[in-house]
Amino acid sequence: MTWFNKQIRQLAGDCRGSVFVEYLLLLTIVGIGVIAGLATVRGSLLNELLELAEAIASLTP
Structure with a gap:
């Protein structure tokens, strides 16, 4: 779990981190819509x- 936290903190300080968060939110919204x-x-x-x-049941005597 610490590796994941470290990656999130690193991305939060980077400009690419904001793009990652935007894609994550977009995928979450699309996923909820698909479900x-x-x-x-x-x-x-x-x-x-x-x-x-x-209808089939009503056809048979």
């Missing part, structure tokens, strides 16, 4: 499959 989008797609797909199962 939320996939959860929405999962819910919609589940509803569609349930409706399809009900």
Whole structure:
């Protein structure tokens, strides 16, 4: 853990450190968006499959 802290402190003093933090924030926001989008797609797909199962069940006597 000390190596990681040392790297973070070194990057914080460097100009490139700010770019690293910006990319880290951007990736975090994109990651949260992807997770939320996939959860929405999962819910919609589940509803569609349930409706399809009900339609197939109503066709059989």
